[in-house]
Amino acid sequence: MDLILRNARLGDGRSVDIGIARGKIAALEPGLAADAEELGVGGRLVSPGFVETHLHLDKACILDRCGAHHGDVGAAIREVTRLKAAFTPEDVYARAKRTLERCILNGTTHVRTHLEVDPGIGLRGLEGVLPLVREYAWAVDLEICIFPQEGLLNRPGTEELMVAALKRGGHLIGACPYTDTNPHGQIDRIFTLARQLDLDIDMHLDFDLEPGAMDLTHVCRRADEFRYGGRVAAGHVTRLSMLAPDAHAATAARLANAGVALTVLPSTDLYLARPVGRPDTARGIAPAHRFLAGGVTCSLATNNVLNPFTPFGDGSLVRMANLYANVCQLGPADFAASFDMITSHAAALMNVKGYGIAVGNDADLVVLDCGTPAAAVAELAPVLHAFKRGRRTVTRQPPVLHAP
Ligand SMILES: [Zn+2]
Numbered sequence: 001m002d003l004i005l006r007n008a009r010l011g012d013g014r015s016v017d018i019g020i021a022r023g024k025i026a027a028l029e030p031g032l033a034a035d036a037e038e039l040g041v042g043g044r045l046v047s048p049g050f051v052e053t054h055l056h057l058d059k060a061c062i063l064d065r066c067g068a069h070h071g072d073v074g075a076a077i078r079e080v081t082r083l084k085a086a087f088t089p090e091d092v093y094a095r096a097k098r099t100l101e102r103c104i105l106n107g108t109t110h111v112r113t114h115l116e117v118d119p120g121i122g123l124r125g126l127e128g129v130l131p132l133v134r135e136y137a138w139a140v141d142l143e144i145c146i147f148p149q150e151g152l153l154n155r156p157g158t159e160e161l162m163v164a165a166l167k168r169g170g171h172l173i174g175a176c177p178y179t180d181t182n183p184h185g186q187i188d189r190i191f192t193l194a195r196q197l198d199l200d201i202d203m204h205l206d207f208d209l210e211p212g213a214m215d216l217t218h219v220c221r222r223a224d225e226f227r228y229g230g231r232v233a234a235g236h237v238t239r240l241s242m243l244a245p246d247a248h249a250a251t252a253a254r255l256a257n258a259g260v261a262l263t264v265l266p267s268t269d270l271y272l273a274r275p276v277g278r279p280d281t282a283r284g285i286a287p288a289h290r291f292l293a294g295g296v297t298c299s300l301a302t303n304n305v306l307n308p309f310t311p312f313g314d315g316s317l318v319r320m321a322n323l324y325a326n327v328c329q330l331g332p333a334d335f336a337a338s339f340d341m342i343t344s345h346a347a348a349l350m351n352v353k354g355y356g357i358a359v360g361n362d363a364d365l366v367v368l369d370c371g372t373p374a375a376a377v378a379e380l381a382p383v384l385h386a387f388k389r390g391r392r393t394v395t396r397q398p399p400v401l402h403a404p
Pocket residue numbers: 054056114204235303
């Protein structure tokens with residue numbers, strides 16, 4: 001063994017020592033007899049590292065450049081379009097690096113970042129973010145989803161740039177159908193490109209509070225036709241929050257059967273989705289826990305940090321899980337499900353291999369200052385340590401009260 005975490009509490013309640021060798025979990029048992037460096041964690045929860053499925057590193061931390069007006073999603077896109085003209089690779093790199101480090105300090109070990117290309121920004125965003133994949137491989141697996149934030153069919157030149165970005169290091173393909181006048185046309189084109197290039201798909205979808213037909217239905221249809229089940233995720237889908245509760249089960253079954261996963265972005269969805277003439281309870285958050293119960297792979301993720309889409313952010317997925325549980329009025333019995341949506345379900349959405357606390361898996365671990373996943377969600381438990389492939393990457397000293 002290279003390292004033993006002593007007296008760890010697992011999410012299922014087991015108390016064990018975790019033996020780590022060559023970057024893998026090599027043993028899980030109480031009173032593990034082996035000679036290695038030791039770290040006592042005092043009965044605290046040891047969880048797999050957090051998995052951020054949806055984060056925009058390229059446009060993070062620009063709040064100080066934005067005008068005073070903040071409005072809906074269209075206003076946010078227009079403001080970033082204006083600011084993007086001045087983005088340089090160096091500027092993107094510096095902001096993305098700062099944001100990624102915050103994520104790492106908050107226990108995240110896997111990140112999918114959505115990165116926009118269009119004739120305005122060209123490949124400068126990619127040039128800023130791409131170096132971070134290697135530079136931070138010691139702490140995080142970073143994958144890049146290339147997508148057309150300003151439209152695909154409406155914006156000539158964008159598709160060529162997307163293909164170029166994918167050849168230069170992009171890992172998967174995204175979409176933003178509501179930015180084209182023909183949303184289904186964009187969805188179809190993205191599926192075709194994904195199949196040609198053998199890429200997973202992660203789309204921004206149905207990002208408003210109009211009741212009625214959803215592009216999600218079309219995505220499920222295409223996922224069936226292209227046999228793409230398990231390789232498609234949809235983010236936001238705030239229209240799901242407008243569904244009558246008795247429609248949840250059938251819609252969940254449709255997604256589960258098509259193998260289309262759902263990502264909810266609580267902070268952005270709350271901030272941007274503006275219910276007009278509707279009760280305050282309609283806050284634009286898709287009820288992911290009901291879809292989870294219906295067999296859908298669901299994750300909660302950050303989306304944006306300090307920009308017109310989301311003028312909040314610290315890269316903490318525990319905070320997202322807490323925010324989701326609070327806004328969606330989850331009972332304590334469901335807090336663990338909220339935690340699953342930043343860990344195991346998020347990893348399933350990203351098809352992460354070797355994830356989770358089991359012998360043979362990567363030793364990507366976080367130590368939280370609490371005893372259970374439910375407590376992590378309820379108490380916003382801080383991350384005290386993080387490990388990537390067995391190497392410690394983060395230490396946070398617990399705060400100390402200095403009583404007189
Ligand atoms: Zn997004």
